[in-house]
Amino acid sequence: MKHLTFILLLTMSLLSTIIGVSQAAESGKTARPQGGVLNYGEYGRPATLDPITSNEMISMRISELIFNGLVGINERQDVVPELAQSWDISKDNRGYTFKLRNDVTWHPKGTEKPVRFTANDVVFTYNIMMNPKTITPLKVRFEFIEKVEKVDDYTVRFTLKRPVLNALAKFSFKIIPKHGLKNPLYLTRDDPFVQQPIGTGPYMLKTITPDREIVMVANEHYFKGRPNIDQFVAKPFADQNILTQALTFNAIDMIVLVNPRSIAELQGDKRFILQPYNALSYSFFGYNLRNPLLADKRVRQAFGYALNRQEMLGSFFNNQGTIISGPFAPGSWAYNLDVQPFPYNPQKAIALLNEAGFKKGADGIMQKDGHKLELTLMVPIEKESEAVKRVVLAFQNYLKNVGASVKVEFKEWQSWKEDVFADHHFDIIYASWVFDDSADISSLFHSAEIGPWKNNFGAYSNPEVDSLIVESKLTLDHEKRRTINRKLHAMLADEAPYTFLWTLTNYSAYHKKIQHVAIHPYKFFSYADEWYIPVSAQKK
């Protein structure tokens, strides 16, 4: 399902997320068989294949196979060298100097002999990214960098505007080759590079079929050593039911994200492994506090009590997830486990509503001095939206039981965005935040973020929260920040600008012939170079 992939800051390394690691993971880098092809199915076609302009998951997953960052994140969540072999950080925490590997070459461009990777490429990438004419979601995330300069061919120094906690992890952004682009100043989608990217990564793009099947082959000269599996093929599907069938019929070997309804079917099948990985996202109902009816905290809390989240999670997602109580990525250090999510308690809900001055009308709908408690729930349309439908309609029913009538209105994705973020023409929305490798909730609830195309779409404003957010931003002391965030969590849970629902566990399903599969929660293919297929299983 479609997420609001917005850029929040919340550093990976502090996320003790369950990284899916298959049984075989422990066996160290012993000699593993090479060869074999891995066909994986995607729902939809990738638009662009480069790390800069691509703005949907499919493309990002592919560029994860083709490119590298200066640093990487290993399965244990530590920052590890990748293109940079070492780094040192200045006293004032504003200077980051990276020593680059000198044995890295770019994928050969056609027949030309491979070009070496140098500091120029790093500088170049940064400049491209920040150029106003480059259209990329990344920009926002690197505004904390003041400048970057090349020290020598294999050294670059970044200077930060201000010290940032765990800045290092942010240097995992992908590096693109200086010689790769047609236009040396900025990158738009009509540059051939976005369709024929060359990188330093374990796999190099071979061909794109007319059906936009992306064929990638092992990079013999990969600096971490040649990846085990010879070929990765991304196959686009237009129908999720067919996608699942394709797996069960061995037409593909892997589905990166299994549709909730198919989980049961695949669990039963011994040929496949269902591997959970943290979605790094949570779903919620967001309220528009501009609506006087919703401005009252008690009403929002009442809605919280009215929902039976456990039931929904159970029967819609067969319990593949965790119910949450607050705005932080579950399992993160900031998440306050002492705060309990609203229990299912309709009576309490009704009581709260009455307390807020609502009385049940003749038609069973609560009303307060003439105003009925009638609200519009805006939901974006997608072809494959069953889960969404279930949740929102269930929501509608639960609220009906406590005397609030909700009108569900499905809108085409773009106009939905316009309505919610530009015109604020809505009462309630159902959406999910997806945290990428770095996230921060400050933008969600700070009053400065109210306004068109700002993240605080619900116009929630509370000076206390504001100050807390600012505080936590400024402090560099980890413990201090932790306490602040826990406070923040408790507060927002009580204030209920959102009704926080749950974070779902994503599942990837793959044929069990594929060994040593570790999945990165967000980038997915980060460790794909270590996956392998036993020789016996390579012949299909």
Add this chain to the structure above:
Amino acid sequence: MKKYTQTSGEIGDFSQLPIWQKYALVDLLYVAYGLLIVALVLVSYVLGMFNLLPHDPQQINIELLMASPLSDGYLLGTDFLGRDILSRLIMGIQAYFLPGLLAISISLIVGVVLGVLSGYRGGRIETVIVYFTNLIDSFPRLVLILLVIAAFKPDIYYIMIVMGITGIPTVTTAIANKIRFLAQKSFIEAAIALGLRTRVIIMKHILWYNCRALLIIQATLGMGEAILLETSLSYLGFGVQEPVSSWGNMVQSGANYFLQGNFWPSTAPALAILFTILGFNLLGDGLNNILEDRRGR
């Protein structure tokens, strides 16, 4: 072995014969079935309108997702949200009834007018109209509709209006040809010679006497198409939107479980569609045969 029987007794004036002796049995069966369906549609429309349903079609029941037919109180079982399928089927008619009629009337009325103009007047108007019809015909209907609703909003009325418009050419050309044919048979001259007023000729002699069968066929086909079209769009996610029920979005949501071997949730609405459309088509055929008084086939 075919049997032909002479009416026994005095052979006199036969116009009094009951219709089931007048016309081919097949046609009568067709029409009967068609009328039955139409009646059912009307009834369920009314039922829906006054909400006289076994269950609340919106009421979801999370304990009982996708119950099989005849399970406690749910005659046709429940859907992926535990809502009563029967009630939603009945309610589903609402989605098509008026919009469908709108679509049909657009294509019939405009079609007839243009058809008469081009067939009866001819000349420059005709060329213009021909261009117009060809123009509409050049669009793949579904693509056009996709475009429109993606551009504006997925509203069944938008869909049906577009469908109505795309339906115009068929009617227009049919009517125009009919008129030309009649003109060839110097039928119209005769009428004019009889001193009939143009309006009468067109309305009564051309449209009513000679085109009614054709129009009926078009109308019945139109309703069928409306339903199928909405279904296709539902599959693409642009049909009637939840929680409002339409047969299309019922088939679609049910079909998500089809390949897993759970056929019923999609089969139920699919059958509804099947029988209804069949009814409309047969009604058209039967009436056509009877009005043209052809031997039933």
Add this chain to the structure above:
Amino acid sequence: MTAAITPPLLKIDNLRTYFYARSKHSFVRAVDGVSLEVGHSETVGVVGESGSGKSIAAMSVMGLISAGPGVIGGSIKFASHRVQKNLLEGLDKFVKVEEQHGRVMVVHKDDSGWQNASERIMGSLRGKEIAMIFQNPRASLNPYITVGEQLTEAIRLHTANKSPKESTERALYWLERVKIDSPRLRFDSYPSAMSGGMCQRAMIAMALSSEPSLLIADEPTTGLDATIQSKIVDLMEELKSETGISTLLISHDISVISRLADRVAVMYGGAVVEYGSAQLVLGEDASIKHPYTAALLASVPSEQKIRDKDNLQTIDGDVLDTINVPPGCRFFARCNQVTPEIKEKCATHHPDLREIAPGHQVRCWRFNG
């Protein structure tokens, strides 16, 4: 050339062809017990008002009746030097007719069985032994195929001239034979480009080109304007004398019949009411005629009448409705020669065809004493 010596070329016996009026649930007795003979190189004319069933009779001979129940009884014996067979051979087993006092009540018919069997019989004869030409020639030629092709098709189907070259020559020969000007040109043109008369000539050419033993001409002149009509008749007369082909000529036009026919059958209400040599049947003497024939003749303009300025008679009343056939004489209702003494019989009993002079039969109580 009377039928006595050799078996006649075509001998229709008590042919009955009914149709079924679905809307009225009863039979249209289009042909109701017709008997006829066509001798070798003889032309028999069948005359009668439209709706008297003459065309249906002809079609029945050709086995072209497709509406049910169609032919339900009788025999059609055909005997040329090449073929001798009953065209309804063994077809009776496909029909079961239930009658109540002379009136057919129920017909069971296995249409497909009948059709297939009849096709088997007729297949070898149609076009080859028996050829047919129709009224309204322009519609009777295939508008999508050139005249020449339609001719050569017939020729290749039924004669020894198989090769395109031969058949083309043959076709051209026949086109000339029927006096189509510039046949080579016409050969390649489509019927739509030709006049009605021209088309009829082409039809005739097509019919004769396969040198059949019997030609059935169904209203060959109807739907053509007068001058053309007479031209066509001239042509047929000529061809008759040249080829001596036996012809069954159906027409409502006495003048045509009188010019071409050796013998004449007058049909009324699906039955033959008078049958005999042309000069007898169409002669002046009204006293030995069936009243209907007399009336028919009286309604035709002849020089004589025009000279005497006596005005044309018309036959009052309408053509007999062959669904609701009265028990008595079918012409009774319109007959102007009913005498009080026979009135009773006329009203109640159907007279049969009886020979009042050698080779002259009439179906009327006046002659049945």
Add this chain to the structure above:
Amino acid sequence: MLKELALAFLLLLGVSFIVFAILYAAPGDQLNVLLEGQLPTPEVRAGVREALGVAQSWYGQYFSWLLGVLSGNFGTSIRTGLPVGPELLSVSLNTLYLTLGSMLVTLLIAIPIALYASARGHLVSISWPLTMLGYVISALPVFWLGYIAIYISIHWFNFFPLASLGRQSDVNGWLYTFVPVMVLGLGSGTISEVIRNLREEMTRVMAEDYVRTARAKGASVWRHAFKEGLLIPVTEIIAAKIPFILGGAVIVEQVFNWPGMGRMAWQAAQDRDFSVIMGIALIAATFVRLGSLLQRTICAAVNPQHARE
């Protein structure tokens, strides 16, 4: 003929303009697809506009597109940045293949049934059930029919009819394309109409005088009825049905993962992908026009005199 071509050209022009008008009238911004994943603040939008340099009046936009097309350049997809022309070519060929195939299926099934029904009254007993079957099948939602077909082929014949598999697979790759073609041919409501239509025509023609003549001269009835009773109606149907079948293709391509124009259209419609939508509309319309051109030429060839107008 020349006139026909001119008309066709005019029509294509009209089509492109209408589509353009719709796109232009549509609310929302065709750049949204680029701004996915970030908050498209006015500033960002401005930046994008500058980067793409699409600041044109509507007619400017239309005519620059038109000129481009006339010079063989269909513009580039805003989504992928790829030139639309070549992609459209391959994709539209796939769709054409699907469309023609299904057309063939429809006719192969409809014609015998129709002829049966028309041939003679007494064959009714046989043709009735067939006709019914035709009606039933074409009253089913086409994607559901597709699911049934997939289910059956998986569970009964143990093969998975995905076009993509067919391409890389062994000798009988055609089997993979066979199922979708069947589904489209049977479904999408066409077949019943085709049957009805052909039946009426054939029956009418069988009653024509010249057919009787043919029987009377012992020639093959079918041969004589062929042109008017079958050839012409069939071509007319083909011409008339192309737009519908193209519509059905959208669905079938989704179900069977068929890399065709319909899928592209679906995606593009959501992205407001200007050049792609325009291109597709143009190609589709061209197919339709070609169909009717074909039909007219055949009619003219069959019978130059236009015997029956």
